[in-house]
Amino acid sequence: MKRRGFIYLSGIGAGALMLPCLSVLGKPVNPLLALEGMDVKLNKQLADVALNSARSKGASYADVRIGRYFNQFIITRENKVLNVANTESFGVGIRVIANGCWGFAATNDVTKEGMVKTAGKAVAVAKANAKIGGAPVELALQKGYGEVSWKTPIEKNAFEVPIKEKVDLLLGANAIAMQGGANFVNSLLFMVNEQKYFASTDGSYIDQDVHRIYPSFNITKIDPDAGAFETRRSLSSPVGMGYEYLTPLDSEKVTGITTRYKKRYDMLEDIKAASQQAAQKLAAKSVEPGKYDMVLDPSHLWLTIHESVGHPTELDRVLGYEANFAGTSFLTLDKWKSGNFNFGSPQVNIVADKTQVGSLGAVGYDDEGVKCKKWDLIKDGVLVNYQAIRDQAHIIGLKESQGCCYAQSWQDVQFQRMPNVSLQPGKTPLSVDNMIKNVEKGIYIIGDGSFSIDQQRYNFQFGGQLFYEIKDGKIAGMLNDVAYQANTREFWNSCAQVCDEQDYRLGGAFNDGKGQPSQSSAVSHGASTSLFKGVNVINTKRKIG
């Protein structure tokens, strides 16, 4: 489940309170160290100490993750910088199998002594738990890769960009919003660098340098007389890129009723449009509930894909491992085994892909040393596969893992996390304008808003940022108070058209939450604008007091 928005996004909280809220997304960055990278030779020596120690204490398998995690936040409101913060966290997590059971321990004492002690703890945890019983862990075979490395293909390391440049961008954007009539504006730049060294008893020593960036803003427009307010959030996406994402490029813009963005984001342009749209939202017509044909922009549809396709195809949910928190899945194994379970219309082709350049989920190897890949989840509307890790692969007849293992930091245990899950563009040429021309009574949604789905992923409700009424093939004006409710299979079976690859874009979540203790993971979802017929729309307007 995607976590509740940052506090600043709901327009509450002062600067001092924001940082603690944000830092739950990752441990608290030393830009200087971030540029240096970790000492691979030293890491290998330390990792070998841990692996040998775990084995000598009775582990049949062990892996070690030495991680240095850097974040940088710049947080502003209106004409003020509320906080500039660098956070840094360094430590090691050791995972073992002993007596057929998993054990995990972590420490920030990254020395030979710390390795020995922590490996011992992990084995002790495994042995204590083995007494409870249950089926022993069955780990898919994985060949060792020897010493290898991978780095996010970035053009400009965000940690090398001067603070002043970043502050000027945000305050410049805020000024445009205020000139445009906004009452309040919050903006944020959030940069992540994960430096991870993985080693396992399989003989892999993997050094990775992962970069992500998320620029965003939220504008508030107030109508005090009516006691009403509206917000408009940025149409940016969090991406697996460097600072180049913030250098606008006309060829990466999708023009239309409002501009949307592919691999480059124009914050100043978007915030100007947003300040006008927030005011338009206050004056917009409240939606008449009923059935509508929905034209969903990728900046919106990514979240529907995330919740209704990404999560139910997670094998750990299907098997019951998430039953106590996020829930299980309606896509049970019998449906997959049948080979003909209809998930959606034949237009619906959905792939899992941990290799897509610029995506949040892209890495070279997952957090249990498996090389990343791409595979089909839904083919021509039929369920064909899930997302699995090493101790699950055998359950769906796979000889090797699909490489979906991730831990949010060195101190958290790795487990099955969603790869990028994306709707493939339509094969027939189709533009958004041509799609809208054939809609008689519809709503065009841009941007993601409120979201909620049940624990088996049947019933969902989604809002958005911008809603436009479509009447007889034309956009008739802005609507407000829109949310749609649907059942996952009915919704994907109502998918009538998907625009072609010209319109394909990535959206994503920086903060997908899962597991106990809950861990945050970043994942992208690609789509082209799509048409869904006869979807149930509700009106969300209420009165209090």
Place this chain on the structure above:
Amino acid sequence: MIMSLLNTEEAQALLKKVLGFSKADECEVSLNGREGGNIRYALNAVSTAGDINTMDLAVTSVYGKKAGTATINEFDDASLESVVGRSEELAQLAPSNPEYMPMLGPQTFAESITFNADTAAMTPDSRATMVAKSLEVTRQANLTAAGFIENATNFSAVMNSKGLFAYDKGTGVTFSVTTRNEEGSASGYAARGFTNVKKLDTYSATKIAAGKAVSSLGAKAIEPGKYTVILEPVAATYMLENMFRFDARSAEEGRSFLSKKGGGTRLGEQLLDPKVTIYSDPFNPELPASTWSGEGLPHEKTVWIDKGVVKNLSYSRYWAQKKGVNPMPGPSNIIMEGGDATIEDMIKSTERGILVSRLWYIRMVDPQTLLLTGLTRDGLFYIEGGKIKFPVKNFRFNESPVIMLNNVDALGKPERSISVESYRSYLIPPMKLRDFTFSSLSDAV
């Protein structure tokens, strides 16, 4: 060896050392440490388990009104000196923040009652034993359990260059379990959270979850619409958690459910049913909390809603100064007063209604009215003529806690209950409410 839990003197000594490296006009250093562990189980066996110790240091340096923050989790002298230096570099690069408030001088804070030695002494083995007790129930009942137990001892300490020092240490243990039948057609849940582990009985909690699962078999679909509902504390807690922000600034800025039409706030107005009183008290023995806030102010007993009237709003130091009032930290914890009714009494007095065991995936739809959407989960029962008649299929709801707390029929005895998403603890009573809006059916079990 690196320690994760420092006592007052050790924390004081380390923070003093860090401050010694400071060259800024003002400097604040804070330490947060945690020792704890967890077991996660599913399909009646352990899936993951861990034992984790961490400690982080945050340094905020200020020149004039320019502030920068840097954090680290390494504690050798060179690391400490460099983290201070980094925060100073960031502060020099940051523009002046007109909202910056000078740091406070020495303050007096009462000692908290948040620490319990038995909880602090939990081990991988004691956790495993508690999980084994839970599994005993589900193995006997032929159900599958998925659950989670986690305990931690946390400490936090803060010191600034003006002489303020504060320290707090606390413990907590949470347990939750979901019990399902093999066919996946029935599911039950229980969740517990305590400061003192001796209050945690994983066997009886799992019994309750198992009972819910068994009695939810054969759920029928009924029409969505407005119903009288009885919310068990775990359901009420998750719903109300979204309302517990009594922030003056957003209200005065006109962007909160506490904003008033025409400007100003709802302070002093009857916002909720007179049966509703909500307050914070760090010394409540059932729900102890830290005695100082992030801004370095003491937490004292504070009434937020008094018999339905908005009694207090929280003011940050900056906003208080701007508005000429005293600063008031936000809630340290949340306690909602209750009544005498038991859940059985509430059922007996219900002609037609629904008993709700748990709610799920609640998200804000409209912050202006606090309209929330979410679903029921793990036990939903139809009541007719004062009796539970049959289990019903789950619903999606669209409802505002403000509307909900204007429709209160009866309240029960408050109990400590955890939010099923944030895992924070609250003291919340079971409640019977009129006209709760269910908007569609869900097939999920």
